[in-house]
Amino acid sequence: MASHAAQDARSTGGRATVSRGAVRDVALTLFAERGYHGTALSQIAAELGIRTPSLYNHMRAKQDLLSEIVLETTEQVWLDYQAAVDGVEDVAERLRQAIRTYALRHATHRREALIVNQDAGHVEEPARSRVFELRRSHERAVRGLIEEGIAIGRFKEATPSLASFGILEMCVSIARWFSEDGVLSAETVADRYSEYALRISGLVEAEDRPGE
Amino acid sequence: MASHAAQDARSTGGRATVSRGAVRDVALTLFAERGYHGTALSQIAAELGIRTPSLYNHMRAKQDLLSEIVLETTEQVWLDYQAAVDGVEDVAERLRQAIRTYALRHATHRREALIVNQDAGHVEEPARSRVFELRRSHERAVRGLIEEGIAIGRFKEATPSLASFGILEMCVSIARWFSEDGVLSAETVADRYSEYALRISGLVEAEDRPGE
DNA sequence: CCTACCGATCGGTAGG
DNA sequence: CCTACCGATCGGTAGG
Numbered sequence: 001m002a003s004h005a006a007q008d009a010r011s012t013g014g015r016a017t018v019s020r021g022a023v024r025d026v027a028l029t030l031f032a033e034r035g036y037h038g039t040a041l042s043q044i045a046a047e048l049g050i051r052t053p054s055l056y057n058h059m060r061a062k063q064d065l066l067s068e069i070v071l072e073t074t075e076q077v078w079l080d081y082q083a084a085v086d087g088v089e090d091v092a093e094r095l096r097q098a099i100r101t102y103a104l105r106h107a108t109h110r111r112e113a114l115i116v117n118q119d120a121g122h123v124e125e126p127a128r129s130r131v132f133e134l135r136r137s138h139e140r141a142v143r144g145l146i147e148e149g150i151a152i153g154r155f156k157e158a159t160p161s162l163a164s165f166g167i168l169e170m171c172v173s174i175a176r177w178f179s180e181d182g183v184l185s186a187e188t189v190a191d192r193y194s195e196y197a198l199r200i201s202g203l204v205e206a207e208d209r210p211g212e
Numbered sequence: 213m214a215s216h217a218a219q220d221a222r223s224t225g226g227r228a229t230v231s232r233g234a235v236r237d238v239a240l241t242l243f244a245e246r247g248y249h250g251t252a253l254s255q256i257a258a259e260l261g262i263r264t265p266s267l268y269n270h271m272r273a274k275q276d277l278l279s280e281i282v283l284e285t286t287e288q289v290w291l292d293y294q295a296a297v298d299g300v301e302d303v304a305e306r307l308r309q310a311i312r313t314y315a316l317r318h319a320t321h322r323r324e325a326l327i328v329n330q331d332a333g334h335v336e337e338p339a340r341s342r343v344f345e346l347r348r349s350h351e352r353a354v355r356g357l358i359e360e361g362i363a364i365g366r367f368k369e370a371t372p373s374l375a376s377f378g379i380l381e382m383c384v385s386i387a388r389w390f391s392e393d394g395v396l397s398a399e400t401v402a403d404r405y406s407e408y409a410l411r412i413s414g415l416v417e418a419e420d421r422p423g424e
Numbered sequence: 425c426c427t428a429c430c431g432a433t434c435g436g437t438a439g440g
Numbered sequence: 441c442c443t444a445c446c447g448a449t450c451g452g453t454a455g456g
Contacts, residue, residue, distance in 0.1 A: 228425080229425085230425090262425070262426090263425080263426065263427085265425090265426075265427085265428095266425055266426070269425075
């Protein structure tokens, strides 16, 4: 199996020219498919049409490739969350927007999501602590929305921590099967999954709420 | 960090004696923690207090350790499903029992579940095909329950395939955080998650159903 | 159960 | 970007 880059180099008879971004892109694909420890740098190099030592012109170490991917993705999840809930008053709508954004990211950044999910535990310090701190913040924030909704009678749910874990992990699953060529768009999937989040949280329909 | 087995061998001054089951148990723990490719046979041996070549008295190859764990677990999931729904008439109750069993397994067999989730893709043929065939059967069966419930007006859900994927993956998440020492028992967690499955599927409450 | 040892492959460096 | 090469470690075998 030859990559485009490797074919390009052969067909032009010239040496392949590779960028930092190209290395990262191939690493994203292979880490997502085979896992960090299941991917050899020689495979990344082959896909780019170069020899393994040449990779070191574009990176410092294999571990840096992983930790940058995982850290940047996790940071973006947290920023996405904050942007999604910013200025939204109704707590149910805040939860919907938070999960819609999270689900959408898992459809549009599948490889990143799979790597975070499979290999976050293989990230070394100091990135590792930062990654887990960010994930905890995100989970706590989502749980906080559910607890807030319960407190004001908007949601009805006995175990908010179970609900928040379940909701978030449900979204992660999107990265496993979503395809851009499928019948459902990323937006549609994100809409459905954010609806599931409200159902799991026991959203009390307007007509059932007292005083409204 | 020394294992119990390694400590036993040293404290008795004798050679460690290891069984096939002990090898499997350590493999379960380490594969679950570090992944298949992230675990070296030397680490398994060290945990047992023996040298790497001695492992081969209890196994044929590292890959067999993985494929047996993954295949047996996946087969058990399918058997569990069939036992759970057997003889249950109401489709909502069938879904509840199916998901209760699946969730319960993820709380009581955490290591197996994590390995299937992380490393099923690293299982080699012919076990690999069998594993994926079994997983597809299970997913199709759960989706079938949801579709059946929709057809008779018991559930209200626009995208049953999204619902079934989400429900199953939500259960997998249990293996990531469940602890026997936590405040919630495995049974309680399984009850809550099977309730979420019904909510995701849009269970129509009895009082809202026409003709009842 | 062990020691001794195998070829293969790993991530990474030297030097151009 | 390359060739040449490093020490370490991998899964696994031979032979006792």
